[in-house]
Amino acid sequence: MSIADQQALRVESDEQHLEDKGVSTYTGDVVVTQGNLVVKGNTVTITRTADGSADVITSVGNLAYLEYRVRAGSPEKIKCWGSTVQYQAQKNLCIVTDDAEAKVVDTDGKTHEGQKIVVNLLSLIATTGDVSGPDGPQPHIHSK
DSSP, X not given: OOTTTTSOEEEEOSEEEEOXXXXXXXXXXXXXXXXXXXXXXXXXXXXXXXXXXXXXXEEEEEXXXXXXXXXXXXXXXXXXXXXXXEEETTTTEEEEEEEEEEEEEOTXXXXXXXXXXXXXXXTTEEEEEOTTOTTOOOOOOOOO
């Protein structure tokens, strides 16, 4: 189950391009909200499942941004930004990539940096690493 299930998906943008097969692209100053989740960027693509719920939300821009409030009404947030931020709803993952430096600030205020960061939004564990490394990302684990 997705962290954003049962919540309405709202999109604000300068332009929208609705495509077949469950894919929509929004451009301009894009803001997507769904429950405790906020995604911002210059270009946001939303892929939907067969039942119409959001499956993957990908934000590209300078800077692409995702914010997830851990609990409704709580000030605790996970903040992610880079050149690309992808939210995978079915896996409850946020994947942040940047050629220079992706950044995630967790609920304790700890900063995770690297070319690729994967955050599990349920367990609040971040794994950071170099996208182009020969052995793949090197884990840097933080658990609340």
